[in-house]
Amino acid sequence: MPSQITNYKCPACGGPLRFAGDSGKLQCDYCGSTYDVSEFEKTVEQSDAKAAEEFQKKKGGGDTWDTSELEAQWGPDAAGMKSYSCPSCGAELICDAATAATSCPYCGNNAIVPGQFSGDLKPDFVIPFKLDKKAAVDALKKHYKGKYLLPRAFSRQNHIEEVQGVYVPFWLFDGKADADISFHATRETSRREGEYEVTTIRHYDVRRAGSVEFERVPVDASKRMPDDMMDSIEPFDYDGLKPFSTAYLPGFLADRYDVTIEESARRADERCSNTVVEMLESTVKGYTTCSLESKNVNLIRGKVHYALMPVWLLSTKWAGKNFLFAMNAQSGKLVGDLPINWVKFWLTCAGIFAPLAALCYWFFCT
Amino acid sequence: MRRISYLFLLACLTLCVPVCAFEGEYVFEEAGILSDSDAQTLESQAQSMAQTYDFGVYLVTVDDFTDYGYSDVYDCAVAFYEESELGLGDDHDGELLFMSMSNRKYALVYHGYGDTAFTEYGRDLLENDMLDCFRNDDWYGGFQQYMEWSEYLLSEAANGEPLGWGEYGDEHPDDDYDDGPGLVEWLTVLGIPAVITVVIGLVLIGQMDTVSEATKANEYVVPHTLNIRTKSDRYTHSTETRVKVKSDSDSDGGSTHHSGGGYSGRSGSF
Numbered sequence: 001m002p003s004q005i006t007n008y009k010c011p012a013c014g015g016p017l018r019f020a021g022d023s024g025k026l027q028c029d030y031c032g033s034t035y036d037v038s039e040f041e042k043t044v045e046q047s048d049a050k051a052a053e054e055f056q057k058k059k060g061g062g063d064t065w066d067t068s069e070l071e072a073q074w075g076p077d078a079a080g081m082k083s084y085s086c087p088s089c090g091a092e093l094i095c096d097a098a099t100a101a102t103s104c105p106y107c108g109n110n111a112i113v114p115g116q117f118s119g120d121l122k123p124d125f126v127i128p129f130k131l132d133k134k135a136a137v138d139a140l141k142k143h144y145k146g147k148y149l150l151p152r153a154f155s156r157q158n159h160i161e162e163v164q165g166v167y168v169p170f171w172l173f174d175g176k177a178d179a180d181i182s183f184h185a186t187r188e189t190s191r192r193e194g195e196y197e198v199t200t201i202r203h204y205d206v207r208r209a210g211s212v213e214f215e216r217v218p219v220d221a222s223k224r225m226p227d228d229m230m231d232s233i234e235p236f237d238y239d240g241l242k243p244f245s246t247a248y249l250p251g252f253l254a255d256r257y258d259v260t261i262e263e264s265a266r267r268a269d270e271r272c273s274n275t276v277v278e279m280l281e282s283t284v285k286g287y288t289t290c291s292l293e294s295k296n297v298n299l300i301r302g303k304v305h306y307a308l309m310p311v312w313l314l315s316t317k318w319a320g321k322n323f324l325f326a327m328n329a330q331s332g333k334l335v336g337d338l339p340i341n342w343v344k345f346w347l348t349c350a351g352i353f354a355p356l357a358a359l360c361y362w363f364f365c366t
Numbered sequence: 367m368r369r370i371s372y373l374f375l376l377a378c379l380t381l382c383v384p385v386c387a388f389e390g391e392y393v394f395e396e397a398g399i400l401s402d403s404d405a406q407t408l409e410s411q412a413q414s415m416a417q418t419y420d421f422g423v424y425l426v427t428v429d430d431f432t433d434y435g436y437s438d439v440y441d442c443a444v445a446f447y448e449e450s451e452l453g454l455g456d457d458h459d460g461e462l463l464f465m466s467m468s469n470r471k472y473a474l475v476y477h478g479y480g481d482t483a484f485t486e487y488g489r490d491l492l493e494n495d496m497l498d499c500f501r502n503d504d505w506y507g508g509f510q511q512y513m514e515w516s517e518y519l520l521s522e523a524a525n526g527e528p529l530g531w532g533e534y535g536d537e538h539p540d541d542d543y544d545d546g547p548g549l550v551e552w553l554t555v556l557g558i559p560a561v562i563t564v565v566i567g568l569v570l571i572g573q574m575d576t577v578s579e580a581t582k583a584n585e586y587v588v589p590h591t592l593n594i595r596t597k598s599d600r601y602t603h604s605t606e607t608r609v610k611v612k613s614d615s616d617s618d619g620g621s622t623h624h625s626g627g628g629y630s631g632r633s634g635s636f
Contacts, residue, residue: 149570180596196608203603209596213588231580271583278582279592284599335576345570349563356559364554365547 018251021129136312167254167308174302221257397427422460443473483523487530500636
């Protein structure tokens with residue numbers, strides 16, 4: 001069976017290597033050896049290229065599994081699945097077509113699918129994981145703290161079902177937004193004329209036209225990741241961007257993009273458009289009121305970069321419902337909606353309302 | 367007949383104010399704008415109210431209140447009420463309509479039980495109908511409105527609750543009367559706690575919801591790249607609104623409210 005998957009083995013003991021965010025090096029948990037990413041890249045470059053070539057060959061040719069019967073039985077889901085062989089133990093791994101890095105459930109080896117990151121699909125950048133799994137778990141516990149409406153049973157009984165370090169694919173859009181906006185503004189003055197209070201409102205047609213440049217507006221390119229959740233863990237510090245290397249991937253899951261540039265650009269356009277309007281509106285000063293009359297925004301496309309961003313995904317289950325949390329593995333920002341104890345909420349509302357109403361009654365009616 | 371102020375009568379004589387056509391216990395018609403029979407009718411109505419409600423309803427007309435050394439018609443009316451010791455009973459319960467014909471000024475003065483039996487709401491009704499007649503120089507019609515409304519308002523108060531009590535927060539004549547909070551009080555009592563509770567509730571729920579879609583890209587703006595090409599602020603036109611500021615010397619027909627010194631009332635022009 002051709003080796004489609006490359007896993008990074010320790011040259012000293014043969015154990016699986018993983019990328020350690022705190023040291024920024026590849027580390028062997030068995031013998032404790034560490035390796036610089038750049039040095040190790042040279043070593044594995046050749047084997048990666050070979051594996052990628054074989055993967056592409058297999059992808060395009062007739063040497064694929066015959067899944068026609070399975071698809072008929074399992075439905076359309078099977079069409080989106082791929083099978084690979086673990087080069088370490090030989091187990092067959094079935095995963096999503098977009099999966100680019102995973103780990104073997106049988107031998108625990110961290111495995112990379114090199115073909116997913118070659119040619120057009122190869123990311124330009126990667127931000128390596130800076131915070132480890134423990135930091136993610138601690139952040140989740142901290143997230144629970146101070147949440148008055150969080151059911152106690154949730155934080156006590158709740159068990160973290162799964163913690164996954166995932167490199168999430170993002171498109172980073174460069175561009176320029178040019179806008180021409182008209183406002184109706186008024187300036188109000190009042191004066192006393194004898195027995196009359198005279199209010200004069202001066203009306204103005206205000207126009208602002210201008211442009212502003214944007215750099216690396218991120219839009220997540222994975223259908224599996226909720227857009228709002230990925231937006232909420234922004235921003236990423238782009239000073240931490242590194243040229244892409246698969247050496248950063250061991251130990252984490254990684255997806256390749258499955259949302260196209262065109263599909264993602266719509267969200268970036270909307271954000272840039274809103275920002276340029278807001279920036280131009282902020283230059284309209286000295287008026288009593290200012291309302292938008294018309295706007296014309298042109299977006300000038302720039303470069304698009306493909307990057308992998310480090311995200312810890314933590315999923316928990318409570319009362320039969322799943323709760324997903326995401327943490328920016330570079331900044332530590334954790335987000336995720338929490339369950340609400342509605343009984344406590346309404347009792348609290350009643351507890352606030354009743355004494356206040358009594359106080360008001362005493363103050364206003366007695 | 368109540369004793370009319372010696373000083374006031376002296377002033378009338380000294381200044382040769384034409385003394386009038388009719389002078390009874392309740393109607394002092396110095397300006398001579400009513401016929402004797404009309405004045406007698408009004409006097410009878412006032413006497414009837416005095417017997418029924420033990421409350422004095424007075425009507426005074428003069429040519430020009432400034433002849434008596436006052437610059438404000440309400441002050442002049444209060445002085446008249448006080449100096450003449452108007453009103454019935456120990457508390458001098460009564461109501462006075464004081465008319466100054468040459469400068470078309472009037473004042474309504476309430477004292478004692480009049481303060482509470484005539485609510486601000488009731489005074490509005492009385493004043494509106496009365497002034498409608500005066501503006502058309504229908505003097506007798508206006509005085510009739512004054513008498514009729516006064517009787518109606520006194521009868522409502524005698525039945526237990528002054529007309530429109532609570533509309534403008536008037537005091538109830540019966541100190542022991544307790545009808546509970548009005549609509550405004552209930553809205554205040556329930557509204558303020560409700561708003562505070564909703565705000566706190568939203569803050570608590572907001573803590574639980576930390577996920578939202580981004581709508582702006584402010585953090586990704588390249589520094590110093592905002593280039594404003596056009597910046598024009600063109601004046602187009604102006605609009606002007608005039609609102610009359612009410613004052614004691616208001617002369618557009620609206621009335622000024624007064625209170626203090628045991629009296630309350632209002633004054634204005636007709």
